[in-house]
Amino acid sequence: MMGPEILYEDNHLLIINKLPGQLVQGDKTGDEPLAESLKSYIKEKYNKPGAVFLGVVHRLDRPTSGIVVFARTSKALERLNKAFKERSVQKTYWAVVKNQPPKTEETLTHYLIRTEKTNKSKAFLEPKPEAKEASLTYHLIKKLKSFYLLEVALHTGRHHQIRAQLSAIGCPIKGDLKYGAERSNKDGSIHLHARALTLTHPTTNAVIHLLANPPKDPVWDDCVS
Secondary structure, eight states, X not given: OOXXXXXXXXXXXXXXXXXXXXXXXXXXXXXXXXXXXXXXXXXXXXXXXXXXXOEEOOOXXXXXXXXXXXXXXXXXXXXXXXXXXXXXXXXXXXEEESSOOSSSEEEEEXXXXXXXXTTEEEEESSOOTTOEXXXXXXXXXXXXXXXXEEEEEESSOOTTHHHHHHHHTTOOBTTOGGGTOSSOOTTSOOSEEEEEEEEEOTTTOOEEEEEOOOOSSHHHHHHHO
16 A cells, blocks of 8 residues: 655654545554554654654544644644644545535534444434534535535534534435445545644644645546546
8 A cells, every 4th residue: 555645744743645544543453554654654764763652643534535643742742632622623524425415505413422333423413312412514615427525624523423414414425335325435435535634833833734635536536626
């Protein structure tokens, strides 16, 4: 598998454009996660002796592509964790869906219950015990040949939130069998991409705005053309 594209790198941060299929952090599959391969990259590039520090700030689902932030120092990790928790980091996603959404723009609020056994979240319109409130805003930015491209802004960070909420309005993401797509993508990916990110640098306080191109395939190519 090709290595990920590096979008930003300095002494405190490493921000990459993750390919679909890459694991951010280790799981029960035992496959090498990005965090480990990036440590090897840092060790080699900077000729670092001993163990390399690389903190995982947030994750993307394995079949999803796009921007992932890693911290190269414990100070940066602590400050970025706080920024993500306080939702001062702006994240924008692209989602390709088969069905036209009910409105061209809408804020969705659902209550999600995660089932560990199936690793799936179910969205409900009314609050339920154990459910966590989830909110996002989508708007339709392009009609493709057979699909629709939505831009999604997250207001909360819940498990499989975009996948579950779009599925709940009858717009499952292309390739996402788990959430109601008719067929899978050949490479096991889903057409969900972390497209843009704006954050404040943890030590310099400079505002960083990044844009990541989606993977190469005919549908994504249609989105950016």
